[in-house]
Amino acid sequence: MNIDSIHTGIVIDHITAGRSMKLYDLLNLGSLDCSVAIIQNAVSRKMGRKDIIKIDADIPLNFDVIGFVDPGATVNVIRDGKLAEKRTIPMPEYLVNVIRCKNPRCITTTEQELDHIFRLTDPKHEIYRCIYCETKAN
Amino acid sequence: MRSVIDIPDLSPAEIDELIDTAQDIIDHPAAYADRCRGKKLATLFFEPSTRTRLSFEAAMYELGGAVLSVTDAASSSASKGESVADTAKVISCYADIIAMRHPKEGAALVAANNATVPVINAGDGGHCHPTQTLADLFTIFREKGGFSGLTVGLCGDLKFGRTVHSLINALSRYDGMNFVLISPEELKLPSYVKEESLKARGLPYRQTTSLEDAMPSLDVLYMTRVQRERFFNEEDYLRLKDSYILTPQKLAAAKSDLCIMHPLPRVNEISVAVDRDPRACYFKQVLYGKYMRMALILKLLAEAAI
Numbered sequence: 001m002n003i004d005s006i007h008t009g010i011v012i013d014h015i016t017a018g019r020s021m022k023l024y025d026l027l028n029l030g031s032l033d034c035s036v037a038i039i040q041n042a043v044s045r046k047m048g049r050k051d052i053i054k055i056d057a058d059i060p061l062n063f064d065v066i067g068f069v070d071p072g073a074t075v076n077v078i079r080d081g082k083l084a085e086k087r088t089i090p091m092p093e094y095l096v097n098v099i100r101c102k103n104p105r106c107i108t109t110t111e112q113e114l115d116h117i118f119r120l121t122d123p124k125h126e127i128y129r130c131i132y133c134e135t136k137a138n
Numbered sequence: 139m140r141s142v143i144d145i146p147d148l149s150p151a152e153i154d155e156l157i158d159t160a161q162d163i164i165d166h167p168a169a170y171a172d173r174c175r176g177k178k179l180a181t182l183f184f185e186p187s188t189r190t191r192l193s194f195e196a197a198m199y200e201l202g203g204a205v206l207s208v209t210d211a212a213s214s215s216a217s218k219g220e221s222v223a224d225t226a227k228v229i230s231c232y233a234d235i236i237a238m239r240h241p242k243e244g245a246a247l248v249a250a251n252n253a254t255v256p257v258i259n260a261g262d263g264g265h266c267h268p269t270q271t272l273a274d275l276f277t278i279f280r281e282k283g284g285f286s287g288l289t290v291g292l293c294g295d296l297k298f299g300r301t302v303h304s305l306i307n308a309l310s311r312y313d314g315m316n317f318v319l320i321s322p323e324e325l326k327l328p329s330y331v332k333e334e335s336l337k338a339r340g341l342p343y344r345q346t347t348s349l350e351d352a353m354p355s356l357d358v359l360y361m362t363r364v365q366r367e368r369f370f371n372e373e374d375y376l377r378l379k380d381s382y383i384l385t386p387q388k389l390a391a392a393k394s395d396l397c398i399m400h401p402l403p404r405v406n407e408i409s410v411a412v413d414r415d416p417r418a419c420y421f422k423q424v425l426y427g428k429y430m431r432m433a434l435i436l437k438l439l440a441e442a443a444i
Contacts, residue, residue: 002426009216018364103243105242105263105264105265106242106243106244107222107240107242107243107244107245107248107262108244109242110242111221111222111248113221113223114223114248130178130244131244131247131264132243132244132245132248133243133244133263134243134249134265135243
């Protein structure tokens with residue numbers, strides 16, 4: 001399977017197999033008007049199988065989303081056909097307005113103007129909790 | 139601005155300091171009678187809790203301060219759709235400190251983030267109620283002389299009871315504690331509480347379904363109510379409900395200096411006959427709660443003045 005190489009854009013690589021669609025949704029990539037390619041279950045020497053997302057434009061990305069969905073994924077920025085920047089994304093300490101608290105008793109359900117903020121409470125088990133009611137993020 | 143939303147907002151050293159202050163208030167009440175002269179406490183209770191509200195108000199009056207009170211959400215601006223954030227900003231213009239109870243979890247944090255005066259969480263739904271935990275800690279301290287080496291039994295609904303989770307979290311910060319978790323299978327302590335409080339600090343604990351078996355080893359017995367609505371089927375509730383009712387007969391095997399506690403209100407989980415037992419401390423617990431609220435008000439007002 002061939003996907004054209006990118007002249008200027010972003011490649012999110014080393015995505016754990018199966019997590020690319022969640023990234024696609026949370027990064028809101030469906031709203032872009034450039035080409036976006038999702039490669040699922042690509043063969044990887046390091047990971048066995050992996051997903052890759054290629055975005056055919058150098059757009060601002062919410063790195064916190066990547067760190068939340070798949071810490072360890074790498075972001076490669078391509079400019080003029082060359083690798084301009086490469087970084088691995090760690091888990092962010094806070095997530096702001098990325099996911100919503102599902103607890104019906106949480107204050108965020110009635111106070112619409114509040115930001116939905118989650119804090120990383122257990123990095124080992126990748127657990128985020130709502131800062132208001134401490135409900136675990138799904 | 140320093141507020142207290144949950145028990146971890148206070149370090150163990152600060153809790154010790156509050157206990158020292160509360161002790162001193164008991165020993166020298168006249169020395170504190172004017173300490174809050176000219177200061178106002180706003181008690182914002184968006185859901186009813188007469189005991190907690192009165193405890194805060196009595197605490198402020200005994201410090202010589204004044205109280206502004208909202209006791210009915212229907213009569214406040216909240217009924218017109220005002221946000222908690224705006225309410226906190228407005229009340230900050232009138233009061234020097236706020237004690238707030240709200241049915242929504244996290245409401246106190248929102249208030250604290252927007253108020254320009256200290257906020258004390260007086261209960262936010264089923265989430266946190268730190269001054270209840272302060273009352274519990276002071277009761278244990280007063281009745282047992284400290285925390286080290288105690289075996290604390292927690293009995294009843296350990297799954298949903300916020301007071302139990304908060305008390306375990308607070309007590310697990312002291313060395314030498316032992317815990318006995320007494321509950322039906324359906325209402326066992328959630329694993330995350332065990333992981334974060336007991337296992338993380340390497341504290342010994344055991345779980346049992348039998349109050350009678352646990353009784354002889356206990357220095358403190360903290361009772362909570364087993365509620366019918368927590369069970370999936372009526373049969374299980376009917377089978378278990380009497381097992382967790384404390385009676386003089388069950389106390390026959392207990393230590394002579396056992397400290398029996400309950401966050402109140404009690405329904406039927408402690409027999410009224412137990413009230414006459416000198417080991418019953420649950421009404422003293424209410425009184426100790428007032429002293430700890432006095433100590434907390436003093437501490438937060440002092441810090442706000444700096």
